[in-house]
Amino acid sequence: AQKITQTQPGMFVQEKEAVTLDCTYDTSDPSYGLFWYKQPSSGEMIFLIYQGSYDQQNATEGRYSLNFQKARKSANLVISASQLGDSAMYFCAMREGFRYAGKSTFGDGTTLTVKP
Amino acid sequence: EAGVTQFPSHSVIEKGQTVTLRCDPISGHDNLYWYRRVMGKEIKFLLHFVKESKQDESGMPNNRFLAERTGGTYSTLKVQPAELEDSGVYFCASSQETGRPKNIQYFGAGTRLSVL
Numbered sequence: 001a002q003k004i005t006q007t008q009p010g011m012f013v014q015e016k017e018a019v020t021l022d023c024t025y026d027t028s029d030p031s032y033g034l035f036w037y038k039q040p041s042s043g044e045m046i047f048l049i050y051q052g053s054y055d056q057q058n059a060t061e062g063r064y065s066l067n068f069q070k071a072r073k074s075a076n077l078v079i080s081a082s083q084l085g086d087s088a089m090y091f092c093a094m095r096e097g098f099r100y101a102g103k104s105t106f107g108d109g110t111t112l113t114v115k116p
Numbered sequence: 117e118a119g120v121t122q123f124p125s126h127s128v129i130e131k132g133q134t135v136t137l138r139c140d141p142i143s144g145h146d147n148l149y150w151y152r153r154v155m156g157k158e159i160k161f162l163l164h165f166v167k168e169s170k171q172d173e174s175g176m177p178n179n180r181f182l183a184e185r186t187g188g189t190y191s192t193l194k195v196q197p198a199e200l201e202d203s204g205v206y207f208c209a210s211s212q213e214t215g216r217p218k219n220i221q222y223f224g225a226g227t228r229l230s231v232l
Contacts, residue, residue: 004158033218044119045207045223052218091159101147101211101219103172106159 003027004092006107013082014115020067021077021110023092032096034075035104036066040088048090051075079112087114118142120224122208128230134196137227141190141210147171148191149211149221150183154204162206165191166213198231205229 005024013019025034036048051059051066059066067076079086089111093104121140129135141148150162162181163173167188176183180199185191195202205228209221 035220037223043125043205043225043228045209045226047220047222050218050220093159095219101164101166101171101213103149103161103164103175104151104221105161106151108156108158 003105004094004107006092006110008110009108010111010113012113012115013079015084016081018078018080019082019112021079021090021092021112023075023077023107025073025075025092025094027073027094027096029096032094034066034068035093035095036064036075036077037091037093038086038088039091039109040085045091049077082114084114084116087112120208120210120222122206122224122227124227125225126228126230128232129198130232131200132197134194135198135229137193137195137206137208137229139191139193139208139210139224141208142222144212145210145222146188146213147211147219147221148185149209150191150193151175151207151209152204153207153226154201159207162193195229198229200231203229203231 032053034051038046049061049064063080065078089109091109092107123138148165153159161175164171165185182194205226207226209223211221
């Protein structure tokens, strides 16, 4: 079974509006980290935001925030005030266990298109 | 500070040939990872180096793939002989050894491998 599920292959949003990209995960390990990456057309994967399983508050980084619902095992990315430069593919990823330097597991990605 | 760099950005080879991909991690990063994305599917882990040692190679598909990291700096991933199903984008990532949950993996732009 896939450990990271991103159910939205493609999303559209109007410039300056907010958008939520969905991510659900599956793990039995109580210790894990959740990450979001952005991949623009240039190809490089850019780290956006991190949420730890023991973090009490939802993570925020500028216009990015993570809606972390632990009981539902969801970690949705919210982008506020969308900009044309936000058009890209977005990947949700998870790292399990206390091996903080271990491998990441990724979802299939969501392609976001921001319309002017 | 330079990010993770990968070379070449694109490689086109024929089935049965050999290809070597190179990754230069961020200076000072002990952890180096190889991932690949095949046919628009999720990004899958291949292996993880800590300095020059292979920490986890559970994702390597078969013995046609050989990864090295001599001296604990740059890494190479050789595919010999290449098969059609090896086509995809090969990503390299690196991270510091922080011993903390928020251990961000920084990615390169990937090498797009096309096996004809």
